[in-house]
Amino acid sequence: DAGITQSPRHKVTETGTPVTLRCHQTENHRYMYWYRQDPGHGLRLIHYSYGVKDTDKGEVSDGYSVSRSKTEDFLLTLESATSSQTSVYFCAIKRGLSTDTQYFGPGTRLTVL
Amino acid sequence: EDKVVQSPLSLVVHEGDTVTLNCSYEVTNFRSLLWYKQEKKAPTFLFMLTSSGIEKKSGRLSSILDKKELFSILNITATQTGDSAVYLCAVARGDDKIIFGKGTRLHILP
Numbered sequence: 001d002a003g004i005t006q007s008p009r010h011k012v013t014e015t016g017t018p019v020t021l022r023c024h025q026t027e028n029h030r031y032m033y034w035y036r037q038d039p040g041h042g043l044r045l046i047h048y049s050y051g052v053k054d055t056d057k058g059e060v061s062d063g064y065s066v067s068r069s070k071t072e073d074f075l076l077t078l079e080s081a082t083s084s085q086t087s088v089y090f091c092a093i094k095r096g097l098s099t100d101t102q103y104f105g106p107g108t109r110l111t112v113l
Numbered sequence: 114e115d116k117v118v119q120s121p122l123s124l125v126v127h128e129g130d131t132v133t134l135n136c137s138y139e140v141t142n143f144r145s146l147l148w149y150k151q152e153k154k155a156p157t158f159l160f161m162l163t164s165s166g167i168e169k170k171s172g173r174l175s176s177i178l179d180k181k182e183l184f185s186i187l188n189i190t191a192t193q194t195g196d197s198a199v200y201l202c203a204v205a206r207g208d209d210k211i212i213f214g215k216g217t218r219l220h221i222l223p
Contacts, residue, residue, distance in 0.1 A: 048209065101161050104156050107154065
């Protein structure tokens with residue numbers, strides 16, 4: 001399972017509240033990714049990181065911010081949650097420069113009421 | 114705009130049948146194509162393809178890439194009920210972004 005954990009695993013919150021999701025890895029990998037998965041849309045990239053303090057936007061980054069102050073943690077923040085951000089969020093790591101293979105965390109189911 | 118298109122979106126077959134899943138792409142700065150299997154939880158890795166015409170094989174599953182025509186296929190022979198899942202195709206770009214298709218939902222009837 002590549003030592004990836006996500007927390008919380010489930011969260012219900014209200015519109016307008018801030019939410020932070022955490023992805024933690026134990027294997028010191030450089031690349032980390034945040035995706036959301038919705039019915040009919042597959043996996044869509046929100047943000048990714050290629051090192052400590054190095055991040056870039058994906059295809060659906062509006063309304064989300066990220067931070068990576070340590071190699072092992074990649075945080076995804078919804079500054080003011082909206083109902084359209086109800087989704088399953090997956091974190092993934094990529095094991096190195098020589099491969100594009102990703103390994104996924106167990107996911108966080110977020111419901112915004 | 115980059116896109117990865119999978120077909121069919123859904124497929125129902127009987128156990129023992131052979132299935133072919135398709136993935137076409139239009140992606141700038143292509144680096145590799147990946148296949149994943151997703152059951153009720155997180156996607157799990159199946160194949161990574163970077164070169165045209167070289168088949169990758171794992172048991173009853175195989176995949177091949179055509180970089181000239183910009184597509185890949187995933188074949189599953191002698192299907193079993195445990196093959197029921199969503200199969201995801203993704204393309205990695207040179208800037209490390211990875212773009213997924215919407216998936217093919219495969220259901221195997223006993």
